[in-house]
Amino acid sequence: MSSDTGQEILGAPSSAEQRDVLRSARFRLEREAHWQRLDLLVARVENAGASALNYHETRDMVAAYRQAMTSLSVARDISLDRALVDYLESLCSRAYLVIYAPQEGVGGLVARLLAHGIPQAVRRSVLPLLAAFAALILGIAVGYHLFSVDQNWYYTFVPGEMADMRTPGASASYLRTTLYDGDPLAGDTLAAFATYLFSHNTQIAILIFALGIFWALPSFVLTFYNGLLLGAFYAMFADKGLGYDVIAWLSIHGVTELSAIVIACAGGARLGFAVLMPGALTRREALRQQGKDAVKLVILAGLMLITAAFIEGVLRQRIFNPEIRLALGWGMGLFWLLWLTLSGRKPRETQGEPAL
Amino acid sequence: MSKPDPDDKRILEIVPPEGVAIRFRIASLGARFGAQFLDMLLTGVIVGVVIFVLASTALFESEAASVLAVLLTFLLRIPYYILTELVWNGRTPGKRGAGIRVINMYGQRLTPHQIVARNLMKEVEFFTPLSMLSTAQGMSGWGKAVTLVLVFGVAIVPFANRRRQRLGDMIAGTVVVENPRMQLLPDLALSAASEASQQAFAFQPAHLNVYGRFELQTLEDLLRDPQKAGSAAEIRKITSTITRKIAYDGLVRPGEELVFLNAFYRAQREHLEKLRLFGTKREDKFQREESL
Structure with a gap:
């Protein structure tokens, strides 16, 4: 009911108290100094960061924060002095924001993410990952088949800018040069090319991820379409007897890049599944829970895309031996696989929880 | 200075671990766009200065500099928002300018995961539609349709919920609120x-x-x-x-x-x-x- 009576008895009566003072005004008089001290400390942290305070001041601030919270709770009940309640509201929320602030260092955060955050998230997403891989492989198979049936499908799938001159009508020798010459771009502009590829691929991956929120379907459709394109592309080269070479050409970066796209698709699928089947949770709550892993999947996809763009833009134009291309590409794939399956396992840890 | 009505739709009540509810005023979308604009301006200036310095040292040709500009804007963008919100507790410089901040809507401290999530989603919700709109001219019919769906899909979300959360905020569990600031008036x-x-x-x-x-x-x-x-x-x-x-x-x-x-x-x-x-x-x- 009333404020803590103990303090009222102990507190020396101030000059104002000796006169007839409202109960709520007395409540305020007794505590105002505490609040103002908290106000000062909070203002210092707001301006100069938590390091501005020494040990004792920090301890005082936390104690004063708790007191102010109690005062706020009491004041809401007993006081009709609006200025007082408003002041306490804002003081408490400011102090709350200062005291409950992020405490992680940036370096430790990155290390933790790489060591177990990302690998664990991937291991919890096995089902969406498999589904995304299936969509991609299905796309490749369908693309390959359609091309074998009718070559004109190629023009339907592959956008002009990407095909350059690599069309079914081109000669085998020309196609060979596209695989082994330093591409249409000279060495000076390799960096430009890599940058272009990076932003292009990133946009596709982001799209695949983001559209997943619409019931996961667009993610799979886009991944399937990516596979379709790849299948037709491969079929065209295979048609001219360049199957092995094009696999090498694609592998060097493609293993990493396509995995990144599949991972982005799995991330999108997890968001989509949250919207589609929230279970006992509200959709918002389900989205929030799935978001934890989805975010990590996206970070991983981003990392892999940067790596792939570097390989594609720089290394592929320098390394022409198909065996080395294969070894490098699948070696990277093995590296990702090992990292994602082995890292961040605690000794006692049981297998990751079910994917969804 | 008037006291917000508890039933006001723009008031968010959160309960910190101390158990006493405190109230925040949800930031207007205008203030948020203002903050976003300031941040884009700032990152733009940073990239511009870096490019200018590199170009004036004559180490790079103009073409390489333009490549660098594209790469820098991309690499600077997400980390800029994540790091500033992490270091200044939910306030990018633009948000500081606009007097708003990000808070955890569950009364806990803001976690790095939340900051990363909402800013990754910003890439999805804001920058990708923006760049897709700018290149929509040359797209096929399907591309235009996808662009349209994406732009409308993400743009409508903050208008459609009471807390003015965008998708990233929902996934992260954050809300953007106005900075509390007030004087103690005499009794x-x-x-x-x-x-x-x-x-x-x-x-x-x-x-x-x-x-x-x-x-x-x-x-x-x-x-x-x-x-x-x-x-x-x-x-x-x-x-x-x-x-x-x-x-x-x-x-x-x-x-x-x-x-x-x-x-x-x-x-x-x-x-x-x-x-x-x-x-x-x-x-x-x-x-x-x-x-x-």
Whole structure:
């Protein structure tokens, strides 16, 4: 009911108290100094960061924060002095924001993410990952088949800018040069090319991820379409007897890049599944829970895309031996696989929880 | 400065671990766009300066510099928002400028995961649609359709929910609110005017049973800034209304209106606070004798 009576008895009566003072005004008089001290400390942290305070001041601030919270709770009940309640509201929320602030260092955060955050998230997403891989492989198979049936499908799938001159009508020798010459771009502009590829691929991956929120379907459709394109592309080269070479050409970066796209698709699928089947949770709550892993999947996809763009833009134009291309590409794939399956396992840890 | 109504749609109540609910005012979308614009301006300037320095050292040709610009904008963008929100507790420089900040809507501290999530989604929700719109000219019919769906899909979300959260905020569990900032105003019941008025007027319990909390606090606003409330004539009118409504039988001489209002404020507050202590909360003049 009333404020803590103990303090009222102990507190020396101030000059104002000796006169007839409202109960709520007395409540305020007794505590105002505490609040103002908290106000000062909070203002210092707001301006100069938590390091501005020494040990004792920090301890005082936390104690004063708790007191102010109690005062706020009491004041809401007993006081009709609006200025007082408003002041306490804002003081408490400011102090709350200062005291409950992020405490992680940036370096430790990155290390933790790489060591177990990302690998664990991937291991919890096995089902969406498999589904995304299936969509991609299905796309490749369908693309390959359609091309074998009718070559004109190629023009339907592959956008002009990407095909350059690599069309079914081109000669085998020309196609060979596209695989082994330093591409249409000279060495000076390799960096430009890599940058272009990076932003292009990133946009596709982001799209695949983001559209997943619409019931996961667009993610799979886009991944399937990516596979379709790849299948037709491969079929065209295979048609001219360049199957092995094009696999090498694609592998060097493609293993990493396509995995990144599949991972982005799995991330999108997890968001989509949250919207589609929230279970006992509200959709918002389900989205929030799935978001934890989805975010990590996206970070991983981003990392892999940067790596792939570097390989594609720089290394592929320098390394022409198909065996080395294969070894490098699948070696990277093995590296990702090992990292994602082995890292961040605690000794006692049981297998990751079910994917969804 | 007016107190936000608890039922106000723009107020978010969160409960920190201490168990006392505190209120934040949800930031307007205008302020958020302003903050976003400032941030884009700032990152743009940073990239521009870096490019200019590199170009002026003549280490790079102009073409390489343009490549670098594209790469830098991309690599700077996400980390800029994540790091600034992490270091300054939910405030990018643009948000500081606009007086808004990100908070955890569950009353805990802001976690790095939340900051990363909402800013990754910013890439999805804001920058990708933006760049797709700028290149929509050359797209096929399907591309245009996808662009349209994406742009509308993400743009409508913040308008469609009460907390003005965008998708990233929902996934991360964050809300953007206004920075709390306020001064401690003196207690009217302790002011000199109140002291002086105490003897001049006496009120009977019947006088004080008319008005409730709302009217009291409206009177408080008036007394804190009588100039703003209007001319002496208006104050005179308010005073006569009050005396009529409460059936005050004493005489208020011309020129003494403010003294009277101060005395009435004090007496009314004392009375209502006393009622509160015994469990009767009278919110306004329409509510009578309701024990809660």
